[in-house]
Amino acid sequence: MRTRFFLLLLLVFPVAALAQAAESPRPISHEDLWLAPRVGAPVVSPDGRRAVFAVARPAYDKEEASSHLWLVDTDGKEAPRQITSLRGGESGASWSADSQRIAFSAKRDDDEQAQIYVLDLARGGEARRVTSISTGAKDPLFSPDGTRIAFTTEVHPAAMSDEDSIRIAEEEAERKHKVHAYTGFPIRYWDRWLTERQPRLMVQLLGEEAATDLLAGTELVKMPGYMLRGGSLSATWAPDGQSLVFAASRNLHRAAHDFTHADLWQVSADGKGELRRLTGDEGLAGDDSWGSPLFGPGGDSLYALRRPRTERVYNATTLVRLNWPAATEAAEIHLPKKRAVRQFVVSPDGREVFMLGHDAGHTKLWKARSRGGEGQLAFEMERGLYDNLSLSRSGRPVLVANFQSAVSPPEVVRIDLRRGGHQRLTGFAVDAFAELDLQQPEHFWFESEAGARIHNMLIRPAGFDPDKQYPLVVLMHGGPHSLWREQVHLRWNYHLIAGSEFVVLATNYTGSTGFGEKFAQAIQGDPLRGPADEINQGADEAIARFDFIDGTRQCASGASYGGHLANWMQVATDRYRCLVSHAGLADLGSQWGTSDAVYHREVNVGGPPWEGHPLWEEQSPISYAGEWETPMLVTAGALDYRVPLNNTLELWTVLQRRQIESRLLVYPEENHWIMSGHNSKHFYGELAGWLGRWLLEEDAAAQ
Numbered sequence: 001m002r003t004r005f006f007l008l009l010l011l012v013f014p015v016a017a018l019a020q021a022a023e024s025p026r027p028i029s030h031e032d033l034w035l036a037p038r039v040g041a042p043v044v045s046p047d048g049r050r051a052v053f054a055v056a057r058p059a060y061d062k063e064e065a066s067s068h069l070w071l072v073d074t075d076g077k078e079a080p081r082q083i084t085s086l087r088g089g090e091s092g093a094s095w096s097a098d099s100q101r102i103a104f105s106a107k108r109d110d111d112e113q114a115q116i117y118v119l120d121l122a123r124g125g126e127a128r129r130v131t132s133i134s135t136g137a138k139d140p141l142f143s144p145d146g147t148r149i150a151f152t153t154e155v156h157p158a159a160m161s162d163e164d165s166i167r168i169a170e171e172e173a174e175r176k177h178k179v180h181a182y183t184g185f186p187i188r189y190w191d192r193w194l195t196e197r198q199p200r201l202m203v204q205l206l207g208e209e210a211a212t213d214l215l216a217g218t219e220l221v222k223m224p225g226y227m228l229r230g231g232s233l234s235a236t237w238a239p240d241g242q243s244l245v246f247a248a249s250r251n252l253h254r255a256a257h258d259f260t261h262a263d264l265w266q267v268s269a270d271g272k273g274e275l276r277r278l279t280g281d282e283g284l285a286g287d288d289s290w291g292s293p294l295f296g297p298g299g300d301s302l303y304a305l306r307r308p309r310t311e312r313v314y315n316a317t318t319l320v321r322l323n324w325p326a327a328t329e330a331a332e333i334h335l336p337k338k339r340a341v342r343q344f345v346v347s348p349d350g351r352e353v354f355m356l357g358h359d360a361g362h363t364k365l366w367k368a369r370s371r372g373g374e375g376q377l378a379f380e381m382e383r384g385l386y387d388n389l390s391l392s393r394s395g396r397p398v399l400v401a402n403f404q405s406a407v408s409p410p411e412v413v414r415i416d417l418r419r420g421g422h423q424r425l426t427g428f429a430v431d432a433f434a435e436l437d438l439q440q441p442e443h444f445w446f447e448s449e450a451g452a453r454i455h456n457m458l459i460r461p462a463g464f465d466p467d468k469q470y471p472l473v474v475l476m477h478g479g480p481h482s483l484w485r486e487q488v489h490l491r492w493n494y495h496l497i498a499g500s501e502f503v504v505l506a507t508n509y510t511g512s513t514g515f516g517e518k519f520a521q522a523i524q525g526d527p528l529r530g531p532a533d534e535i536n537q538g539a540d541e542a543i544a545r546f547d548f549i550d551g552t553r554q555c556a557s558g559a560s561y562g563g564h565l566a567n568w569m570q571v572a573t574d575r576y577r578c579l580v581s582h583a584g585l586a587d588l589g590s591q592w593g594t595s596d597a598v599y600h601r602e603v604n605v606g607g608p609p610w611e612g613h614p615l616w617e618e619q620s621p622i623s624y625a626g627e628w629e630t631p632m633l634v635t636a637g638a639l640d641y642r643v644p645l646n647n648t649l650e651l652w653t654v655l656q657r658r659q660i661e662s663r664l665l666v667y668p669e670e671n672h673w674i675m676s677g678h679n680s681k682h683f684y685g686e687l688a689g690w691l692g693r694w695l696l697e698e699d700a701a702a703q
Contacts, residue, residue, distance in 0.1 A: 025437035027462035028495045030681045032436060033488070034058060037428040040067075041388035042400045042412045045099035048074060048392030051400045052083075052093045052102055053412055055428060060677035069093060069104060071121075072425045074398050074414050080426050083119065084127065090117075092139050096146040097393075103130075103140035103149055116140045116151055116204065131204050133211055134166050144241040148269065149204045151211075152228065154197040160216045184224055185256035188596040188641040191671030199228040201235060201246055203269055214244070214271040225253035225260070234262075234291050238324075239299030243268050245278065247291045247304075256598055261289035264304055264327075278302075278327040292343075296370070297350045297393065300324050305341060306332075313524055313600045314481050316340040316517040319353060321370060331372030337516030345391035345399070346370065354378065354399060354417075356386055358514030360455045361443055361485050363387060365401075365415065379420025383440070384408070384486050386415070400425070406459070406486040406494060407438035437462035438495050441486055441506075446541040448534050452510055452519070456538050457484055458546065459494040459504040470503045471553035471695035474539050474576075478560030480511035480531065481520050491673055492559065496684060501696060503549050507538035524604050527588075528568040528619045535565065536573055553695045557687070559583050560643060560672065564591075567621040567651060570628040578694035580687060582635040583643040583672055586651040588620040594644045625654045631661035633690040635683065637670030663690065 040054035051074055056067040067089035072080040083102075084090050088111075090104040100122045107114040108129070113136030119127035131137045133153055141150040156168045180193050187194055198221060204211040215221045227249045228234065235246035249262045264278040279290050287309035294303045302322040308315045317340045319333040335341055339357040346353050347370075355366045355375055363385035368375035384405030392398040403422055404410040409429045413422035424430075439460040448454050461470060475492060477484050484506035498504045508515070509531035511523030523531060535556070543551040555578040558566040563584020569576060585591035589609045592601045606613035617623045632655055636648035645666070655662040665686060667679050674683045 025435060025462070027500050028436045028438060028493070030496065030684050032432065033490065033493055033496055034060070034677050034680060036409055036432060036488075039402065039410050039412060039426055039428055041402060042072075042390055043093050043095060044074065044390040044392050044398055044400045045095050046097055046393040047099040048395060048398030049099065050074060051390065051412060051425070052095070053426075054090060054093070055082075056089075058677065060681070062676070067091070069102070069119075070426075072412060074400060074425065076414065076423050076425050080412075083121075094140045094142055094149075096142045097144055098146060101142070101146070103142060105138040105140060105151075114138060116149055118149075118206070130206055131211060132209065133162050133202070134169070135162070137202070137204075137211075141235065141237065143203075143237050143269070144239060147206055148241075149206065150235060150237065150244055150269075151202050151204065152199050153202055154199050155213075156196055157198050157221065159213075161213070162210060184253045186252070186596055190596065190641055191637075191639040192641075198226060201228070201244065201267065203244075203271070212271045214267045214269070215275075216271070218267075218275050220248060220250060220265065220275055223250045223253075225249060225251040227252045234293065236293045236295055236302075237269075238266075239295055241269065245293045245295075245302060247293060258599060259287065259309060261287050261307075261309065262291055264290045264293055264302075266327075278322070294344075294346065295324070296321070296346045297348055301330065301350065301370070302327065303344065303346060303353070305344070312521045313603050314511075314517070314520045316520070317342075319344050319355060319368075321372070331370065333368045333370075333372055333375060335366055335375050337518070339516060340513060341375075343387075343389050345389050347397050348392060348394050354389060354391065356389060358483055358485070360514055361441070361457055361483070361508070362514075363485060365389075378415075378417065381421075386413075404487050406441050406457075406488065407436075408433055409488045436495075439464055439498075441494070444541070444545065446538065448510075448537055450510075450530065450534075452522070452534070453515075454510075454534050454538060455508045455512075455515065456542065457486070457494075457506045458542055459498050459506070461498040461502055462495070462500045464548075466548055468548060469550040470501070470548055471555070471691075472539060472542065472549050472551070473497060473502045473504050473691060473695075474535060474554065474556040475504060475506045476535055476556060476558030476562035476565045477506070477508070477512070478558070478562045479513075480509070480523055480527075480561045481513050483508045483512040483514045485514075490680070491675075492557075497557075497687065497691075499688065502691065503542075503546070505539060505542050507535045509534040509538075525606065525615070526619075527604055527615070528565060528621075529572065532565055532568050532572040536575065539575070553577060555579065555691055555695055557581075557691075563643070564621075566632075568619070570630055570632070571621055571624040574629065576630055578690060579630050579632045580635075580690060581632060581651065582674075583637070583640055583648070584651065585621075585643060585647045586654060587622040587647070588616050590650060591643065591647055594646055596641045622650065622654060625658065628654065628658050628660060631694060633663050633665070633686065635665040635674075635686075636667070637672060637674060638666055638668045639671040642672045 038056040042051040042053040044051045059065040069084040070080045088107045090106045092105045094103045102119045116131040116137045117127040135153045137151045159165045201214045202211040247262045263280045266276040289307040292305045302324045305317045306320045307317045316338045321331040323330045335357045342356045344355045365378040366375040367378045387402045399415040402410040403413040412426040415422045441457040557580035559582035563581045566581035567584045605615040
């Protein structure tokens, strides 16, 4: 029976046709996007022979997800191989100087908190735990001689030892009351209330039981504004192994009324003596912010990123080389048009630096002489972006990174510094994504009515037919100091939104990065009206350029700052059949008063609300609520403290009071982003349904 059926198929469908049908690309699904392996940042061994990286295997149910370490030879001759497999996952991999051992953070077996483990590649076998601190350990960093590991942990400010941490934790557990108490700012961060814990820099001598807290009892941690930069390790060992340099703030407490910054500090590796502050008003410019310290080869130069403090909210980071140990400025390196330096590495001979910077939908590799000046492109690229640079420390330079594009998720690559381009070393998602119909973005530019040159990306739907008329979905990015780039975006995936029905347009409005410092700064004093006008002009330009766009069917969608813009579109235009706003403000004043980050908002407007600066009302969507008419899908995470839920509820109340067609989705366990699998799938389904209702149903225009 099966044989006769197959022969009948051959008569009706020739073999070639069957093969073509089986291999025909299809639209991307949420499962394709969410369940694809996620390749993490590679870390190349000091000798350049191998790179270690994590591969996460996501799942809709978190308990089924996993993440493990893999190793790949940088010559690309062998396939990557998995080197860890126990449950719990690993993070923060670091190499020893001899390229034989890897340290990482993991929670294994009976660990109550994550600890540091070391895997000896030469001897083989399982990794062994080297820390046992009650508060947990992360961000391991081998000392130059390989005998010690620096890491971070979070402890109570009064703790001077792990015994103190254990005692304080027991006392807190016995309390009958639960309360958050504060005398200063900030009190929240993204999705958590800030508790009485502070990050500390620790050093563990391998083979010893207890770690040394390098910051306990120092004047720095006693300051009300103390915080390690980003709350984690931004540190480097001095070449002699006798000290470490790290970045930390001492004025975070003034965040409600002034800008804050981080300085570079030096601390003895044995934790004895007071800290030495390397930057700030006693050395280099007082309010500039510093981070990512890294010693160059030879030990006579210390590199770090510096973000200057000016009257502008946005200032591009530059790369600075300091003389060591004097910590005096020797050279400054910047990118063309003062694009921000995102990451950097130093060549093994110390003569060159390689940097990443945004450029018109891409993140490109730039190079410069370490003596200072302006960097230049290492090579041109037409697709995708690089991230997570890692460079060998000896011999011929071996540079690895992640590379991705809008049609291919991140993989590990080796960059060819002589010929340009790269060699792909991994291919975890290559075959799966080859089955998908993912149209390459088309880049185009136009000149705005204000005279600015504006960059755009247009994404065609799966199964694109140039003779068909497609509705237009306009996406608005957050930030505002970010940009739409060629990437496989989890939260706002171009192709998943486009499906097989919509053309997607992503406009990099004034305020976006990747176009020079002045372009990013130009949004100050014009937070919503100007960018919204440019986005609408971008839609006009796309409709005029591409005759497959049906200009009578348009919707606009955005999140965070893009959500602010979606709400402003209620005021700016009636061109859209519908709007989608995730984590967007309705009132500039209430956003200022409730967010976990506030001061830059009033500077953008011109001063605090009580001083009467007109922008507080002139560019606040709620000031024009009587004019709102456009149907809107409103979404938010209940744990979002950057754009707190009250902003969404204000928006929703106005929509209901105005009796505007609308739908509200509040995800009680999500924060600023919808990041759990089931919720993400639900959100994308709701988004598709909303867009389909207003752009595809025949009677949508009449509603």
